[in-house]
Amino acid sequence: MTSAPGIPANLTDRIAQQLRARIVDGELTPGQRLSEAALSEDLAISRNTLREAFRLLSKEGLLRHEPNRGVSVAIPSIAAIIDIYRVRRLIECQALAQAYPRHPAKKHLRAAVDQALRCRDAGDWRGVGTANMELHKAIVELADSERLNEMFAHLLAELRLAFGLLNDPEFLHAPYVDGNVKIVELFEAGKPHEAAAALADYLVHSERIVLAAYARRVSDAGASM
Incomplete structure (x- = not known):
């Protein structure tokens, strides 16, 4: 630049x-x-x-x-949201499935889910969302690629904007806290492929929720015109 x-x-x-x-x-x-x-x-x-x-x-x-x-x-478009999740599945699931079991980022995974649990107990749903971002950042760190880390940092910002369309962080993040814990526990137990499969299912469900939120936002905007 x-x-x-x-x-x-x-x-x-x-x-x-x-x-x-x-x-x-x-x-x-x-x-x-x-x-x-x-x-x-x-x-x-x-x-x-x-x-x-x-x-x-x-x-x-x-x-x-x-x-x-x-x-x-910016307000992400529906095409951008679909593309974000496509990239996430390609990068995150592979990074988790192929990760070295004792990779240093393993500690970041555990720290992120522990932070999410603390924030949930305190009713801090924005904090839960930030901890969620840290978890997925740590998953990509498992790939040991600075290029991927940099690219994913940009994608995380777009993702947070997509989450912002829902305007209800508790509804958005509450169902996934325990799912994140399960993914990390599978990885810690030496089951990276099972962890990646659980993550793939998680991402499919998350994408549907965000796309539904986008559709509602567009519908409400049209109704107010």
Whole structure:
């Protein structure tokens, strides 16, 4: 990527990464309009630097710029949601099935499900969602590919936007906490192929839920016009 003159590429990338993390954490939601003034002050950067980060995230499909209306967080299309889940099945299931049993990311898997359980007990459903993101990130880490890790970080941000369409984190995440625990327990028990099969079923069900949420959102938007 080439930044505008006078703006270090590493600074632009760093700001883009921070904004991407806010999307993954659910802090920025689909359709939310972003204030240049507020964000540049919050991040202690110039508006020019922020605009460069906006351009980068717009190319990734995470932000949307509309003339005379500014920048907003993107709303994933139905085609994007289907593609996200197709990529997830290809990457995550293979990474889990072929993983080295004592891979260091195994600890990340356990930490993520333990965090999800703590958040569920506390009624922190946004926290459950963030822990879920960490679990799937750890699954991809099992593949030992920096390229996949980087690509999946971008995909996770898109995925969190798709989850945001449901606007009900408890309904979305509650059914999958125990499923995540089961997947991790199968992997810890030396059954990676069974864990991958359980993950494949999980992803199919999750995709149906998110697509149904998208359909409802489109229907409600049409009814209000």
